[in-house]
Amino acid sequence: MTTTGSPFGRALCAMITPFTPDGALDLAGARRLAERLVGEGCEGLVLSGTTGESPTTSDAEKADLVRAVREAVGGRAKVLAGVGSFDTRHTVEGALAAEKAGADGLLVVAPYYSRPPQDALEAHFREVADACALPVMVYDIPVRTGVRVEPETMLRLAGHPGIVAVKDCSGDFLAAQKVISRTGLAYYAGCDEHNLALYAVGGAGFVSTVANAVPAALRSVLDLFDAGRTAEAAALQRRATPLIEAMMHAGLPGTVTAKALLARLGLPAGPVRAPLRPAGRETADGLLGLYEDLVAA
Template identity: 35%
Template sequence: MFGGSIVALVTPMHEDGSLDLEALGRLVDFHAGAGTAAVVIAGTTGESPCISAAELDTMLRTALEAAAGRISVIAGTGSNATAHAVELTRVAARAGAAAALVVTPYYNKPTQQGLFLHYHAVARDGGLPVILYNVPGRTACDLLPETVARLAEVEGIVGIKEAVPGTERVARLRELLGDRLDLLSGDDATAMDFLLAGGDGVISVTANVAPRLMHGMVEAARHGEPRKAEALNDRLAGLHRALFVEPNPIPVKWVVMHMGLIGAGIRLPLTPLDPVHYDEVRAAMLRAGVEYTS
């Protein structure tokens, strides 16, 4: 159901931290015209821990109106409380999202059986197709391939965003799953290798900044054109690094602001990018052909 270059969209905010829905509409329109396959609203890059259920509903409805059927809209509905994840997924279903991206329960450190039951409940009761999201570097919890294979048998689970870097994990997932789930990279720096090893797409931070380049790289890798993919990825490599000089989404919001697409708003406990990183991030923008407007 899902593949290609999918953007983990930043959440535009005014300087006081309130949502900037006009800018959100502009971002969705920007990506609809740039080859992006889908947008994720209120994922990690969208500051999901600081977004309320009511705001999620408003953002999804705004994004869907702006998309006007041109691009799929996926909702980030993960939580470390199963009942809350179900509730957020229901909010997204009522708003009209195409699917729910559900991160593993962070901080709790559930067992593999706990993870299985968590996702089973969200798929059964949430009302949307579910994309599993495994990012152990943030959650202290690793959804193992063998558990993913069990979850592939659950009705309504359609894919996984896998953010364990490298190709060993995608190879193991493909071996266990065949074509039962869409395999999406969650690590921009190794996404090309993930795709060449059999992945279907990427849910990307870098695509916020260089959507056309990311789309081109992803399509080349998916269609078995490694030289073309490598050439495009070389232009993106600086962004893959620079957008993580501080915790995501601090750097990417600074870049998208200096592209003239959003304002400066970000919510505590996140803070604006430290000026010590400005030159490095601007150089990565230049290498990727991204215009710095202010």
């Protein structure tokens, strides 16, 4: 079993934000997708993160999405709202709106573009956590934000009672183990290739883009590990690797590939919003083939 608690469950999906063909928010589609994800093993849904196209959705759309998903899943899964921005005041406003809309927790990304130093980063997260009763998951993804939440900063943030978890997209596995070993922070793998590895050293689970398409398979990796069937868990993680690579490391954002695959599966997705562009037919065909290989194994 893992050595760190899982305050939001273990298997979390970084859910896409479905849009209608003309690009409007598709709340009916969001409800349908949320119900499928929870029905196939997701214990939590993370809305309006990177995969959820948060930079191109409005504050009102974000709140409407939380309400719709909360209505769809009830108490069967945790609902986390991505509220992070490059503006602390705006982030606090988003946190309060998410709380009012029915979220169980907040995903707060490091402020991007302005590249604040570590003391300013720490102050940002603390101010958001102080302003709202919801627990905070710190989102460390320096490849997108341009700034790293350094391990020493994480160690200090762990002392705040409202900061309970980390979505780790740093790529620094050693740092993650260091913080896990010295704090009670629940570390979630934010890179699907690390799902089992981080869990095996005390991580809390994953926040997965690939779970939009194969929630049951990724959940099964954790279940097998917890059951002591570690070789089977590793084998299933390896079988998922081709799809993980194609969705997350083949040159297109995970939002684009996830929506392309979901559309092929007849599930709610819709277009991506500009400046993102949809995947081509060849890419979508390849994703579908890898999906079929995984679910048939």
